[in-house]
Amino acid sequence: MKYIEPHAHMVSRVTDDYVKITTAGCQAICEPAFWAGFDRSSVQGFYDYFCQLTEHEPKRAGKFGLPHFCWLCINPKEAEDVKLAEEVIAIIPKFLDGPNVLGIGEIGLNKNSRNELKVLELHVDLAARHDQLILVHTPHLEDKLKGTRLIVDALKNDKRIRPERVIIDHVEEHTIKLVLDSGMWAGMTLYPESKCTPARAIDMAEMYGNERLWMNSACDWGVSDPLAVPKTALEMRRRGHSVESIEKLVLQNPGRFLSQCPKFKPG
Ligand SMILES: [Zn+2]
Secondary structure (H helix, E strand, O other): OOEEEOOOOHHHOOHHHHHHHHHOOEEEEEEEOOOOOOOOOOHHHHHHHHHHHHHHHHHHHHOOOOOEEEEEOOOHHHOOOHHHHHHHHHHHHHHOOOOOEEEEEEEEOOOOOHHHHHHHHHHHHHHHHOOOEEEEEOOOHHHHHHHHHHHHHHHHHOOOOOHHHEEEOOOOOOOHHHHHHOOOEEEEEEOOOOOEOHHHHHHHHHHHOOOOEEEEOOOOOOOOOOOHHHHHHHHHHHOOOOHHHHHHHHHHHHHHHHOOOOOOOOO
């Protein structure tokens, strides 16, 4: 089955994962900028990371015939240092014209702090000034509902932002309606241990319909599964979903959202 992986942190994955996902039918892979598992000590660390995302990782994916795209930002976990965040945001524009850059992400909140909110607003302004798509990370566990509300409000408050050009990722049962009602897209992250299991994701798709909705593995350096999307597609088939409705969720929907950036071309 053909599918698009709209959220994967391939710099943390081994080459065998590229073999697995291309064998499973992946047509394109998209990599948001994120927390590397440790705090970078300077803006130079981010400069090198952005070079990795825009130059080196696309070459590695290209060896498997897989188109690689990315999103750029300073992630919320490192956004507590507003001065560093301002320095990082200042170097992003020079990367935005890169052929694989889709937009600004994954921005958002982690602990819902005042500084994180300030840096979120700086990113939203950056996206608006450069007419970029936005991909948003929402906080975990008890911070998720409040954080999602704060994020949706911040995006709505900036009248330059069109909701259909924003995807709010890591939605769960208690946040998906809030996101879809705002006119933005919702992403469901399939994790073996936290976030959302395949069964819960399929339940949500059945309850809320599969418009403005996608699924991703968000595979990274932690316990995660780069094949989570095709495995969930198989589970949908077992539950009796039609091939057409599965393809809509795993291929056409991400394609429709991402193609709002003209640079996005799946394989
Ligand atoms: Zn991520």
